[in-house]
Amino acid sequence: MSEDTTGLPAGLRGVADLDLKPALEAMLMVVDEPATEEHLAKILERPRRQVADALRELADEYTVQGRGFELRFVAGGWRFYTRPAYAPAVEKLVLDGQTARLTQAALETLAVVAYRQPVSRSRVSAVRGVNCDGVMRTLLQRGLVEEAGTEPETGAILYRTTNYFLERMGLRGLDELPELAPFLPEAEAIEAETQEGVPSFDPDAPDDGGPGSTPVTRGTDDVDDQTEL
Secondary structure (H helix, E strand, C coil): CCHHHCCCCHHHCCHHHCCHHHHHHHHHCCCCCCECHHHHHHHHCCCHHHHHHHHHHHHHHHHHHCCCEEEEEECCEEEEEECHHHHHHHHHHHHCCCCCCCCHHHHHHHHHHHHHCCEEHHHHHHHHCCECHHHHHHHHHCCCEEEEEECCCCCCEEEEECHHHHHHHCCCCHHHCCCCHHHCCCHHHHHHHHHHHCCCCCCCCCCCCCCCCCCCCCCECHHHHHCCC
């Protein structure tokens, strides 16, 4: 910090003259999505490495002090989160009697998209054995999944998870998803169940419910479109 600005109030100093850590704290208090080190460094007119080191120091300080919040690196950026140990108090304040969780059907559908992406709605339905159109609409509306082009063979719309999904899950990237193999039955068992339980479902059928599509025979999750997160 230059000598001629040290004694001035923060509001009268240039951005580059502000104390780095307090400036980072102030900025991160108002972001609505994780802020990247590059963006923060550009705004504060500081080297990226200096900003990155300050962010990690802040995160360590909050942990050592046992603060009720923590600074975490998720989805390619930094953001404040409440500490898990104080989740009961936060939930009681925020929820106020409202349902704030996705239903089991929505969670299962989201898991299929996360591990099979990019994937079409028809293929998600084939994996789950029920029509997932309503659930997919819910996930799209909540910003947890997004369109990712079309399938070359069928023209069906493909879907993938979003950065918001990574943020909500506390993941830096999809490579941090837990290994799924230990929780899955053998591939032969899955194939046999699919052939027996959904004989009339064509995973390559169009997703728009038009003349070429075939309804799933084991039910629907359309009611999940009304759930709240």
